[in-house]
Amino acid sequence: MHFVGIDIGSTAAKVIVISEEKREIVHHLVMPTGWSSKETAANIQDWLKERNITSDNSHITATGYGRVSVPYAHKVITEITCHGKGAYYLNGGDCTVIDIGGQDTKIIYVKNGMVSNFIMNDKCSAGTGRFLEIMANTLGVNLKEIFDLAEGGKEVSISSMCTVFAESEVISLIGNGRPKEDIAWGVVNSIVNKVYTLSTKLNSESDTFFLTGGFCDSLYMIEQLSKKLKKNVGSNHMARFAGAIGAALSK
Structure with a gap:
């Protein structure tokens, strides 16, 4: 089981994969958002599938401006909440x-x-x-x-x-x-x-x-x-x- 965070911003899209077992980041990706958030989300899905990560075996949460363009996400959350939680994690x-x-x-x-x-x-x-x-x-x-x-x-x-x-x-x-x-x-x-x-x-x-x-x-x-x-x-x-x-x- 993996926990996946997808942040599709206005300029760049970022992806984080956290292992449930080890509770650590095992994969990360950053790519230009481009003109279409839907296309970016599809490219991210392909990248995840290459690593055997799907909506069936993982929990996927989307955030950012393009969060509504991720049809395979189980949940969408505002970027304010996610940035606060992520910064708290990184800052300790x-x-x-x-x-x-x-x-x-x-x-x-x-x-x-x-x-x-x-x-x-x-x-x-x-x-x-x-x-x-x-x-x-x-x-x-x-x-x-x-x-x-x-x-x-x-x-x-x-x-x-x-x-x-x-x-x-x-x-x-x-x-x-x-x-x-x-x-x-x-x-x-x-x-x-x-x-x-x-x-x-x-x-x-x-x-x-x-x-x-x-x-x-x-x-x-x-x-x-x-x-x-x-x-x-x-x-x-x-x-x-x-x-x-x-x-x-x-x-």
């Missing part, structure tokens, strides 16, 4: 979760292993993974390179709350000859500031923050968030799977 205790996703940013307060409160910004892509992707494309670099550039940059302000206007600010800075490093610093700082604003609105009691999502491998992002929040921000290489882990654990 209560924490305030910072989930910077493709289309939204969520701050989730986990107390006694349960979601106590949360806040999210989903009305605009500013402060999200999509925002960073657009700005990186404007600068002609990839996501890893924009963090590398930011480390060597100097302070510059990108103040717009709208992605379209922020992109115009970046284009203007490029036109004025501002170094890419400085612009990259401003872009990353803009995301950090939006996370900070959300976290102050949530007003959680936790001194421990845990970063999930696609930026979990960026030491620079973790460092900047820690400085701004004035709290320790942890993460690890499996943090991008927090939603899928939480789904698998919600058997």
